[in-house]
Amino acid sequence: MIRILLVDDHPTLRHGLRALLDTQPDFEVVAEAGSLDEAVAGSGANPDVALVDLDLGAERPGGIETVRALVRTNEQIRAIVFSAYDSDADVVRAMEAGAAGYLVKDSAPEQLFRAIREAAAGQPALGAAIAERLHERSRFDDETLTTRELEVLTLAATGLSNRDLAKTLLVSEATVKTHLHHAFTKLGASNRQAAIATALGKGLIRL
Known part of the structure; x- marks a missing residue:
């Protein structure tokens, strides 16, 4: 429910x-x-x-x-x-x-x-x-996201927590947070939801 x-x-x-x-x-x-x-x-x-x-x-x-x-x-x-x-x-x-x-x-x-x-x-x-x-309307003029950053954002868009992302990717939570932080900066986003929405809108990731 x-x-x-x-x-x-x-x-x-x-x-x-x-x-x-x-x-x-x-x-x-x-x-x-x-x-x-x-x-x-x-x-x-x-x-x-x-x-x-x-x-x-x-x-x-x-x-x-x-x-x-x-x-x-x-x-x-x-x-x-x-x-x-x-x-x-x-x-x-x-x-x-x-x-x-x-x-x-x-x-x-x-x-x-x-x-x-x-x-x-x-x-x-x-x-x-x-x-x-x-x-x-989007134009991706910032530094290009790395393959790993795109992978992390794509998985984050499915609703996985940082802990689950770390388990899925076989890395530490600190590494996941670093990738997300870099993605936020490149996309000009202040949080996870804004970054995911921007990446989806720009066609960088798909669900």
Whole structure:
């Protein structure tokens, strides 16, 4: 069962989204929130995935800050920004904050369901249109990733932890961290999710 936290400042929209998610036998909405503070409190229900609206009201911390707070509170939570906006800048900011995915609200229900399952499985969950657009606009002008760095990123994209990566590659965790750090630097990414999303968008790795 995939446990879900809904974060949106419109109760009616949350109600409709909950009703939609309840149609899936492997989904369970365990908490709802309309603000950052409520989202952090809702994380106590141990959700696997959080769907976070980008705009939580002009006088409140927004979705990016909420994603950052959720990931900081519990690194096991996989946050998907679910927004009416899909600018490249918003997508990049979300991934840099630690989001596992980004989806626009006019996506088909099947796309939403798939994104939630992908995120819960530890995979990046970008809508097809967003991934394609990022791929088309990207230019890989930095130092080329080594074969090993690409291998580490590809395995990381499947959801493996650093410990599991080390076991799979027969190296130490310190070596894995070094490869990831080098990849982050070359891709201009601040964390694992941002690096994976960038590498996927540039076509450097595939799932």
